[in-house]
Amino acid sequence: MDVLDVLTNSPPDNPAWGLRLCQVTGHGTGTIYPVLDRLLKAGWIKDYWEDPPPADRPRRRFYEITSTGREQYTVALRARDERRAAWLRPSPQPGTAS
Amino acid sequence: MAPPQSPTRYSLVNAKFQAHRAARLGVGEDVKLVTEGVSLQAKQHITIANLRSKRFTIRPVAQLSGLIVSVGISTLIQRMLPPTFISTRPYSWVGVIAVPISMSLAMFVIVNFLNYTRWRAVAAEHSIQSLAELAAFIAGRRRLGLRQEWAAHLAGDSGHDPVSWEKLKQAVGFLVSAVRYRCSDAADAAWTPVDAILKSRILSNLFVLLPTAAAGCLVLRHEGTLGVVTAAESIGAIGATLYGLIRTGRWWRNVKPPEPKAWSAKE
Numbered sequence: 057m058d059v060l061d062v063l064t065n066s067p068p069d070n071p072a073w074g075l076r077l078c079q080v081t082g083h084g085t086g087t088i089y090p091v092l093d094r095l096l097k098a099g100w101i102k103d104y105w106e107d108p109p110p111a112d113r114p115r116r117r118f119y120e121i122t123s124t125g126r127e128q129y130t131v132a133l134r135a136r137d138e139r140r141a142a143w144l145r146p147s148p149q150p151g152t153a154s
Numbered sequence: 155m156a157p158p159q160s161p162t163r164y165s166l167v168n169a170k171f172q173a174h175r176a177a178r179l180g181v182g183e184d185v186k187l188v189t190e191g192v193s194l195q196a197k198q199h200i201t202i203a204n205l206r207s208k209r210f211t212i213r214p215v216a217q218l219s220g221l222i223v224s225v226g227i228s229t230l231i232q233r234m235l236p237p238t239f240i241s242t243r244p245y246s247w248v249g250v251i252a253v254p255i256s257m258s259l260a261m262f263v264i265v266n267f268l269n270y271t272r273w274r275a276v277a278a279e280h281s282i283q284s285l286a287e288l289a290a291f292i293a294g295r296r297r298l299g300l301r302q303e304w305a306a307h308l309a310g311d312s313g314h315d316p317v318s319w320e321k322l323k324q325a326v327g328f329l330v331s332a333v334r335y336r337c338s339d340a341a342d343a344a345w346t347p348v349d350a351i352l353k354s355r356i357l358s359n360l361f362v363l364l365p366t367a368a369a370g371c372l373v374l375r376h377e378g379t380l381g382v383v384t385a386a387e388s389i390g391a392i393g394a395t396l397y398g399l400i401r402t403g404r405w406w407r408n409v410k411p412p413e414p415k416a417w418s419a420k421e
Contacts, residue, residue, distance in 0.1 A: 074307045078324075085307070085327030089300075090334040105299075113313030114306040117299060 058083065059091050060129050063101060063121040071118035092119060100125030224256075278317045282308060282325045289328035293335045304328050345407070351400075352409040358400045366393035 058081040066072040072080075077088050095101045099122060106116040121129070286308060290301040306313075307328075308321055315321070351357045369392050373385045382389070404410070 074303060075310065078307075084330075085324045086330030086334070087327075089328070089331040090338070093297075093335060093338070110313065113309045114302050116306045117303040 059088065059095070060100070060121065060125070063119060064126065064129065066120070068120075071120055073116045073118050077119075095125070098125075100128060278322075282317060282321050285322075285325035286328050289325070289332040292329070292332035294339070296339075297335065300328075300332075348403065349407060349409060352403050352407060353411055355411045355414060358411065362393055362396040362400060365396060366390075 059077055062077055062080050063072050074085070074088060074092070077083075077092075078085060081088065092101065092103075096103060101119050101121050103117055103119050106118065109115045283305075286304045287301065290297070290304060293300050308324065309315060351361050366389060370382060370389050373381045373389065377385070
C-alpha cells in the first residue's frame, strides 16, 4: 500500500525509483524490491530506464503505476475501507433492531 | 552531496575515503565534491589523519619486529625438533626460510591493514559493491537489470554518495531481496503443475476421479462387491476430499476454470 501510494502520487517529471521509495516509505531494500517485482508481475506497475543515461553515475530504473494498477488499487482500497467500516460498525443489540 | 553540519566521524571517514578513491582513480571531480562536502575543521582532521597514516615510523618497526619474532620462532622450532628430523629431510631448509618469510608477510599485511584507513575505506566500498553484485548474481539471469539498478541505488541521490553503514544495510537488503526473488521463483515453479490442474476441468476431474476409482478398484479386488458397498463411505470421502482440495485451490490461487462446453450446438 505504501509503495502504491508513492507511485500513485509521483509526478511524471519526477518518477519514483528504488532509493526514493525506500526513503519515502521507510521500508528497507529487502522489502521494497520484492514488492516491486510482484507488482511488475501482476501488471500493476511498469518500469523504464532513465533516458538518456547519465555519464557520471549508473542509470536509474523508474517505476510508474499502470491504468490497470490504478483501478485495482482503487478497488482494493475501497474493499479495505468497507471491511474496516464493517468491523468498526457496532453490532445491533438484540431487541433494538426494528 | 549535502554538506554535513558538523565534522562528525562519519564525514571524516567518508571524506577520506572519497579523497583516496579519487586519488586512486585519478578523478578530480570527487576531490571537489569532498572539499565541498566537509567543513574546515573536518578538512584539518583529514590532513592530520593523512599525515599520521603516512608516518614511516610504525610500519618498518612493526615489520622488523615481526621478522625478528618469526625468525626467533622458526629457530626455536628447529631447536625443539630432534637433530635427525632435519638431516633426514632433504628439503627441510625450505621450511627454515619459508616460515620467517610467510610470518613477516602476514605481519606486513596485518600492519598495513590496520594502519591504513584508505585500505579499510576501499575495502568497505568493494565489500558493499561485491555484496550488491553477489545479490544480483543470486537473483539470476532473468533479472540482469538489477545489477545496474542496485548500483544506482548505492550511488545515492547525488550519484556520488559516500560509503556509510546505511549503504551496507542496503546491500544486505539486496541479498535478502535476491533470496526472496529465488524463493518466489521456486514457489512459482512449484505452483505451475498445480495451476495447470486447477485451470483445466478435465485435469481437475481426473485428479478427483482417478484416485477415487483406484481406491474403488482396490477394494473390489480384495473385498469383492460387498466390500465396495461397505467401504462406499470411505471411497466417497476420498472423492469429496479431493474435490474440496480442488475448490480450495481454485479459491486460494484465484483460478477460474473455463466454462463447460455445451453438449450440442442447439443447447
